[in-house]
Amino acid sequence: MKLELIALASAAALLAMPAQAAPQAATRDAKLWAAAEAARPEQLKLLEQIVDVDSGTGDVEGGRKVAAILRARLEALGFSVESVKAEADGLPENTVATLNGTGRGRILLIGHIDTVFGPGAVAQRPFRMDAAKAYGPGVSDEKGGVVEGLYALQILRDLGFKDFKQIVFLIETSEERGSTGTQGLIARLVADADVELNLEPGDTPDVLTVWRKGATTFHIEVKGRAAHAGIAPQEGRNAAVELIHQIQADDVFPKSGDGLTANLTLLEAGTRSNIIPEKASAQINVRVRDKADYDKVQAVLEKNAAITVVPDTKVSINRGGEKSFPPLPTNPGTDALADRAEAIYASLGMKITRGGNGGASESALAVEGGIPALDGLGPAAGGFHSDSEYLLLGTVTPRLYLLTKLIQELGHAPPPRLK
Incomplete structure (x- = not known):
């Protein structure tokens, strides 16, 4: 009887406690979604323009041509743009675009414009689209992600968003050789950032990359x-x-x-x-x-x-010969960023999942440098490093919304450094 009274008293006490508010579900930002939808035609047009320029790793002329197109766009958005000499011979310069705001978060975006395809690849199979996919050399690895990054920044400019301390957009030219011309530069940029967002493609059907070899x-x-x-x-x-x-x-x-x-x-x-x-x-x-x-x-x-x-x-x-990439390990910082991304996608009524693969990327260098990083933020894609490389057109607008919203959230409230 005594035990029953204790149990009843405990239950009554629990009922008397104020209920904790459930975590507030993310809601879709209608204005941002409309901007992402409106950007789509021009986004795909710019993607076609830079895909149709051969820029295999070591193609100095092609890399410079792509960089010039992107540089003009970034300067028009108010970014200060610098061409940084590669750290290895036979490579075009890296592009570092910087914009200062009025908030707290220091955000580093990284994308690469070098591909694994040699001269003449574009002549054989230029950019094209069907109902579901876009094709062409480097269309997803990683020109689709680079273009997405640029349009996220354009949307933020058009919306008057300045709630960040600094956004740096690194467009590098040697990722496919282990960032041989960029690793020192990446280390310096990571040291002055709170978080890194990587524009490598997501795996199909719609996956974030939370670990890499x-x-x-x-x-x-x-x-x-x-x-x-x-x-x-x-x-x-x-x-x-x-x-x-x-x-x-x-x-x-x-x-x-x-x-x-x-x-x-x-x-x-x-x-x-x-x-x-x-x-x-x-x-x-x-x-x-x-x-x-x-x-x-x-x-x-x-x-x-x-x-x-x-x-x-x-x-x-x-x-060696090529510099080594460390692994991107599973870690709390990346997991927390993935939680944010999942909530943002859920606000669209969509589901994004988590995964990993054997492809190395600069996010591993960011995490090794002590800041949280989230990878695979470009449009979902497949067929990498082959003539069948493609980009899933259905993910272009949701991924643009996701990246733009992440920049807004992280600019306002940057994550802590990794321990």
């Missing part, structure tokens, strides 16, 4: 001895045969999946059909969720390099 490349070099393949092949030491042995010995790592992967991507040997190859080389592209896995892979490669099957050949292992 880091990336690096290991180079296997084999030195043998040349000889006439017909008269005295026994005097040669075939570097190609030894390289094949090394690749087979290294074939112990997963080729796909959400964890560590290591894949052969480039192979070279020999100079002529009648000469025993004196040199041979291969590149192994390694993707990791944990930076410590880089050292584990290197240890295996170096152990195998010490064991050769072709006498008098020498095998060396080098890591």
Whole structure:
């Protein structure tokens, strides 16, 4: 009986407590949505304009041509625009556009205009659209996101939004080679920012990127001895045969999946059909969720390099050539930004999900530098790094609304730095 009285008293006390207000659901900003819808025709027109310029990594002329188009637009929005010399040879300049406001948040937007496609790609398959998708070299990776970023800034200007301390828009030119010409610049910009928003495409059907693998490349070099393949092949030491042995010995790592992967991507040997190859080389592209896995892979490669099957050949292992990207780990800062994004999308009556992939990006550098970052904010897309690359047109306006609203919220109330 005593226990029953205690239970009844406890229940009465709970009923007497004031009810806590439920979290207020986000509501759609009708004015902002109308602006995003109105921007669509011109947004797609600008996308077509810059997609139809070849700008593969290392195409200095093409990169400068795209940058000039975007620079003029940014200057018209009141941004101070600077061309910053790349940190590696053979690359066009990076573009840094800065606008000061009257609020608190310091927001860093990052996008890249280099693609994986060489000269002549546009002539073979220029920009085109069907009812559901847009196509063309770099249409989603990442020119669609860069154009989205520019139109978000235009909408904010048109709405008179100044409730931010600073917005910096970095448009870089070497992301597809590991940001070899930009990593130092990114570190400096991250140090002066509260949050980074990355304009890489979202995965299909409508996914935010909350984790990414880091990336690096290991180079296997084999030195043998040349000889006439017909008269005295026994005097040669075939570097190609030894390289094949090394690749087979290294074939112990997963080729796909959400964890560590290591894949052969480039192979070279020999100079002529009648000469025993004196040199041979291969590149192994390694993707990791944990930076410590880089050292584990290197240890295996170096152990195998010490064991050769072709006498008098020498095998060396080098890591780099391209700078390494760290992983973007799951972390509370990114999760909190994803919560915001989900609420904004919900206000549109839409659902956005979270995921990750093996593609590296600058958001990993931002998180490593101590600020929260959210990736995959460009339009959702697929077919990356292939002739079938596409952008989902149905996500263009919702993603523009999302990015613009995030900038408004983060300008007003920036997130804390990561611990």
